[in-house]
Amino acid sequence: MGQYPPVELLPSKERTKIPRHKIPEQDPNVRRANFKEVNLGYTIEMAQAEAQRCLMCANPPCIGGCPVNIKIPQFIEKIREGDIAEAARILKEDNALPAVCGRVCPQEEQCEIVCVLTKKFQPVAIGNLERFAADWERENIGIQVPKIESKTGKKVAIIGGGPAGLSAAGDLIRMGHDVTVFEALHEIGGVLVYGIPEFRLPKVIVRAEVEALAAAGVKFEKNFVVGLTSTLDEMMQQFDAAFLGVGAGLPYFMNIPGEELVGVYSANEYLTRVNLMRAYDFGPNDTPLINIKNKTVAVIGGGNTAMDAVRTSLRLGAKRAMIVYRRSESEMPARIEEVHHAKEEGVEFMLLASPTEYLGDERGWLRSMKVQHMELGEPDASGRRKPVPIPGAIEEIPIDVAVVAIGNGSNPVITRATPDLKTNKWGNILVDKTTMKTSKKGVFAGGDIVTGGATVILAMGAGRTAAKYINEYLMNPDFVWDWE
Numbered sequence: 001m002g003q004y005p006p007v008e009l010l011p012s013k014e015r016t017k018i019p020r021h022k023i024p025e026q027d028p029n030v031r032r033a034n035f036k037e038v039n040l041g042y043t044i045e046m047a048q049a050e051a052q053r054c055l056m057c058a059n060p061p062c063i064g065g066c067p068v069n070i071k072i073p074q075f076i077e078k079i080r081e082g083d084i085a086e087a088a089r090i091l092k093e094d095n096a097l098p099a100v101c102g103r104v105c106p107q108e109e110q111c112e113i114v115c116v117l118t119k120k121f122q123p124v125a126i127g128n129l130e131r132f133a134a135d136w137e138r139e140n141i142g143i144q145v146p147k148i149e150s151k152t153g154k155k156v157a158i159i160g161g162g163p164a165g166l167s168a169a170g171d172l173i174r175m176g177h178d179v180t181v182f183e184a185l186h187e188i189g190g191v192l193v194y195g196i197p198e199f200r201l202p203k204v205i206v207r208a209e210v211e212a213l214a215a216a217g218v219k220f221e222k223n224f225v226v227g228l229t230s231t232l233d234e235m236m237q238q239f240d241a242a243f244l245g246v247g248a249g250l251p252y253f254m255n256i257p258g259e260e261l262v263g264v265y266s267a268n269e270y271l272t273r274v275n276l277m278r279a280y281d282f283g284p285n286d287t288p289l290i291n292i293k294n295k296t297v298a299v300i301g302g303g304n305t306a307m308d309a310v311r312t313s314l315r316l317g318a319k320r321a322m323i324v325y326r327r328s329e330s331e332m333p334a335r336i337e338e339v340h341h342a343k344e345e346g347v348e349f350m351l352l353a354s355p356t357e358y359l360g361d362e363r364g365w366l367r368s369m370k371v372q373h374m375e376l377g378e379p380d381a382s383g384r385r386k387p388v389p390i391p392g393a394i395e396e397i398p399i400d401v402a403v404v405a406i407g408n409g410s411n412p413v414i415t416r417a418t419p420d421l422k423t424n425k426w427g428n429i430l431v432d433k434t435t436m437k438t439s440k441k442g443v444f445a446g447g448d449i450v451t452g453g454a455t456v457i458l459a460m461g462a463g464r465t466a467a468k469y470i471n472e473y474l475m476n477p478d479f480v481w482d483w484e
Contacts, residue, residue: 003140004082007048012055020122021050028344032314035198038341039103039131044084047132051080053117054124061114062126067461068101068167070094072111076129085144088137091130092146096170096213097163097192097460099138099205102131104196105457106335138205143212149176154474157182157239159226159414162190163456164245164447166210167463168470169218175471180219180239187276188220190247192456194272197308199315203275227417232443241442241470244429245463248408248448254300258358259404263366267305267405274312293317296398298369300324300355301405302332307339309403310347318401322348324355326374331384352376352387356394358402368398408453422483428452432483436466437473441481444470 024040025031031038042050054076062072071090078087091098107127115123137143154177158165161183173179187193189206214220226232226246236242251266253259273279297313299306302325313321323342325332328351332339343349352374359368373393376385410427422430422439429438429445436444446462448454473479 003084004044004048006081007052009080010052015053015055016117016121018049018053020053020125021046021128023125023128028341028346031199032311032345035315037202038199041135042128042132044136047079047129048082050125050129051076054080055116057116061116062111062124065111065114067110067457068094068464070111070130072126075133076124076126079129079133084133084136085141087133089144089146091133092144094464095130095460096167097209098130099134099209100163100192100201101457101460102127102129102134103201103205104192106455108336110457138208143208143215145212145216146174148174148216151178152176152474154178154240155180155238156470156474157235157242159232159242159244160184160190160246160447160449161188161210161220161222162245162247162447162459163192164247164449164459164463164466165190165243166213167460168243168245168446168467169463170213170216171464171467172470173213173216173218175467177471177474178219179217180221182221182224182226182235184223184225184246185276186222188222190245194275195268195305195308197271197275197312199311200308225413227413227415232414232418232421232440236442239442240474241444243436243463243466243470244414244438244443244445244449245447245459245466246411246414246449247459248410248428248453250409250411250427251404252407252409253404254355254406256355256357258360258366258369260364261358261360261366262364263360263400264358264402265404267299267301267309267403268408270309270403271305271312274316279316292401294319295400296320296322297401297403298322298324298350298355298397298399299403299405301407302327302334303405303407304334304338306403306405307334307342309405311338311342311345313401313403314345314347320348321346322350324350324353324371326352326354326387327384328352328376331376353395354387354389355402359396366400366402368396369402370394370396408448410449410452426452435469436462437469437481437483439483442473444473 056073075087075090112123158181169179188210192206251268297318299310353371355369357370374387377388380386436446444466446466447459
């Protein structure tokens with residue numbers, strides 16, 4: 001039974017004429033001074049009107065575009081029919097974190113880009129509808145616990161409480177296995193809680209989805225560093241299988257002079273201090289973060305993490321917050337929406353520029369940076385045009401804080417303590433790409449520790465794939481563990 005009256009289904013030709021519904025947002029001049037969520041979400045009327053736009057394709061390409069293969073037309077149809085609880089249930093058949101993915105996944109590059117409407121019109125706002133259904137369930141009836149299969153007696157250790165680990169845990173607990181998630185930090189969520197700012201992904205959303213996993217039976221161990229607190233070999237004496245989803249938490253620097261100065265941060269450290277130490281609460285918490293108020297902040301990089309850091313700086317009171325990126329805007333890997341929001345909020349963009357040196361005062365505090373101005377040459381291996389220095393085009397710019405957001409590598413703690421776990425030259429764990437099994441029997445891996453830094457939904461897709469084959473490994477005595 002639906003919670004709302006259904007919207008009458010119009011003929012397909014009329015539905016294509018309905019314009020895509022823009023999600024309401026906070027005013028840029030207001031939101032740049034607070035950490036409240038920027039996007040405000042659909043009303044039921046907006047959600048049902050947007051759901052009406054879906055053509056319910058017989059062979060929907062959007063499902064194939066989703067790394068976790070959500071049944072997109074089915075959940076959208078339930079929204080149009082007014083049965084939001086059923087829409088949320090369908091979502092959670094394939095996605096343990098729908099309220100998270102509805103907010104931070106790059107739908108415009110995945111499910112929405114292959115929507116058949118894109119040939120002549122704008123795609124269905126799949127991400128906004130996913131967020132609506134998940135939020136409605138949480139706010140109106142509470143997150144419902146999925147059906148759990150009969151207990152198998154098998155125990156699985158999930159190493160890392162980020163999106164890959166949580167996705168694997170959600171599937172494995174439904175399959176009837178006992179699941180324990182081990183997290184190095186004091187909050188469960190990985191990059192969802194320490195990396196993505198409150199104004200893009202409120203912590204209460206992550207906690208609610210983690211609590212739903214706990215209600216389903218997943219156990220959580222915090223402040224547990226596998227490789228230090230206990231080795232993987234020791235843990236495998238207690239568990240039948242393990243999944244490594246520890247992410248890529250080792251920040252890269254540019255290795256230029258002056259990076260040791262006070263005021264030069266990695267984006268990891270900067271955002272972790274703000275998020276886990278609650279600098280966004282403006283006062284009640286003693287957060288060891290340099291005073292940003294009325295300072296000039298330069299964020300180096302052009303990805304989503306860079307946008308998060310620079311927009312956070314504005315909210316902490318920076319007088320001037322700028323992105324310094326060595327290519328042009330068209331090569332910038334950040335989501336279009338994030339770049340648009342940053343511009344609306346007053347972020348400056350210094351494009352085709354790259355720092356060559358940080359300069360400090362007599363106390364060792366950052367005071368300026370030298371940048372090399374660039375021009376674009378031929379495409380490199382990534383397909384983007386390679387930045388080429390312009391001879392003599394060097395400029396010194398006064399700054400107080402620099403945040404380096406140029407990517408991350410794999411943290412070596414687990415691999416150093418587990419010599420039979422094979423890795424590549426970058427320290428990423430090698431896996432069989434079909435099954436996600438590693439060189440160590442009983443151990444699977446996925447997410448950024450395998451691929452390097454990528455997206456939340458790709459990590460979740462890896463977690464789901466691993467869960468499928470962990471189940472097969474545990475339940476099929478003929479499962480072959482061969483390794484090349």
